[in-house]
Amino acid sequence: MQSYLLFQLLRRSSIPVLQMINQIVEPALRRDFLSDLPPELGTIILGHLDARDLCRSSLVCKTWRRMIDGEWRVWKDKLVASGLWVGDGSDEREAREAATGKREDIFLKRWEAGVHCVHPFKLLYRSRVITRRNWAQGTPTRLPAPANNHVVTCLQFDSQKIVSASDDHSISVFDTQTGRRRADLVGHDGGVWAMQYVGNVLVSGSTDKSVRVWDLKTGRCSHVFVGHKSTVRCLQIVEPENINPDPSGDPIWEPAYPLIVTGSRDWSLRVWKLPMPNRDPDYTPPPYDHDATEVDISDNPYHLRHLTGHEHAVRALSAHGRTLVSGSYDMEVRVWDILTGKCRHVLRGHTQKVYSVVYDSIRKQCASGSMDGTVRLWSTETGECRAVLEGHTSLVGLLGLTHRNLVSAAADWTLRIWDPETGACRHALAAHQGAITCFQQDEHKVISGSDGTLKMWDVRTGAFVRDLISGLTGVWQVAADRRYCVAAVSRGGRSEYEILDFGAVDPPSPIVTPASPLVKTEDIEDNVPAAARDSAAQETPEAGRSAVAPSAPRLPALAFQASTATLSSHTPNLSGAGTPSRSTSAHRAVRRMSNSRDLHAQASTSAASMNVDSGESAQQAGGDEVMEDSVSVKEEEDAEA
Secondary structure: OOHHHHHHHHHHOOOOHHHHHHHHHHHHHOOOOHHHHHHHHHHHHHHHHOHHHHHHHHOOHHHHHHHHHOOOOHHHHHHHHHHOOOOOOOOHHHHHHHHHOHHHHHHHHHHHHHHOOOOOEEEEHHHHHHHHHHHHHHHOOEEEOOOOOOEEEEEEEEEEEEEEEEOOOEEEEEEEOOEEEEEEOOOOOEEEEEEEEEEEEEEEEEEOOOEEEEOOOOOOOEEEEEEEOEEEEEEEOOOOOOOOOOOOOOEEEEEEOOOEEEEEOOEEEEEEOOOOOOOOOEEEOOOOOOOOOOOOOOOOOOOOEEOOOOOOOEEEEEEEOOOEEEEEOOOOOEEEEOOOOOOEEEEOOOOOOEEEEEEEOOOOEEEEEEEOOOEEEEEEEOOOOEEEEEOOOOOOOEEEOOOOOEEEEEOOEEEEEEEEOOOOEEEEEEOOOOOOOEEEOOEEEEEOOOOOOOOEEOOOOOOOOEEEEEOOOOOEEEEOOEEEEEEEEOOOOEEEEEEEOOOOOOOOOOOOOOOOOOOOHHHHHHOOOOHHHHHHOOOOOOOOOOOOOOOHHHHHHHHEEEEEEOOOOOEEEOOOOOEEEEEEHHHHHHHHHHHHHHOOOEEEEEEOOOOOOOOHHHOOOOOOHHHHHHHHHHHHHHHHO
């Protein structure tokens, strides 16, 4: 009865009376349900939105923006769901770099001024979405770097440096950011065919039968190890692993300190303690006959073990913790205990030379590739052959392993992606016109080199994505991470390095603040540091150009209402001017959020004259961070497409 009487009274009221009632009732109905809920429930609600709707919802009001930008759980969940979270500790480091790297001055100024800053996980999500999209369809920044006109045998890089070795005795160091050559490490008397670095400690093996340890900061060779009777063909630095199952207990490291494992054409492997330049004493062997069949290394404090048993050259090795796997031209794969030097298992089954091995420490198994065209999966616990992976028709010279996939490359011009659990072939990648000379893989892509092209493949579908580089006469080596791809190639008879940067994104320019009924001057000025406002007051924009805000203005508060009525897609125009307007993109995101949590709070915008473009106006007024969100939304849509 009460509702009926009220309805009849309103029905008979004039427009001025309705306007007065609206002014009284509207503030009472205005409600921010996210702020009213406990933070834990707000986080759960936000977790049901995708990145696009999160960015749109952040345009509703300053409170929502602070909540969305600062909620680390939401953005970490988005990283995990998108397959962009690695989980090996590198995510946190990269997130900190994203927040305080090139934009450190902006970050610190805003922090000191009390202006809220976006959580690093959101910046990390944006960075990785942009980078993944750029890999698929963007144009990378290219930095060619000249190389010696010799075969590049080894290649490794990080965000600061590129280290390569070649068959002309040299090791070269380049700057990843500029492509400039930093140094040449000279000392080997033969081609360098094995190399790895950790931090600034580099280990190399050569046809001169020696192993050398270098300090990459200074370019100095601090240690020279001899003992092998022939070419050092493969090596690996084995870092200590914590084997204590109790994460709260003291760590138990295996091995106790970093080791070097080397494999040679003299049919043997050797284990060395990895010395730290400038910490451990330098070591150079006394003069010896380089042609001697035996070299006395009893005075070398870094030599630990000599592993014998293979009856031909050791071609490949892979190690983790205390387990070492080696593959040889004697058609055998051997499993060793690094700490004792004991051979645990001899794995026989291949009918021709073994060229590649990888050790899967999670599944306690290893994979081997052979000239017989097969890949075999072996249990390192029992020594049994778990599966024979058939499909290649020629030498399987390269193997790569990720958490979900085993990748093999062969001389039959193809790569194959296998399930490491079952051995089933997921995809056969066939588009090259020659033997695969190199490849690099991660959970999303495979990059392969052959026949003068560097190709990219989608791991999930097995589809060919694009040619990253073409028009080459050869591809020697390739290495890649999330952002960079570095390839050692031959073009026109000359060797060079191609550095492709897929993550280079210029920081956004200051935003032109448009005139808008949704933007109030005090809303902007409240969120701009006083120093920036004073600076802006002293500057006069050039003729014909709009004034540019000196610092990122904050998003103005948009009115948000909740009522017991059904969520409306348009708001009645009580003033009688204009026609009902459709909800903005922010409004639609709010409605989706409410429906996703079965909330009974309903909402509509209070701006009766709000038009379709009002969301865009608010977006422009939001400053550089809002623009970044919008870019992220567009790029996420492209990535999904």
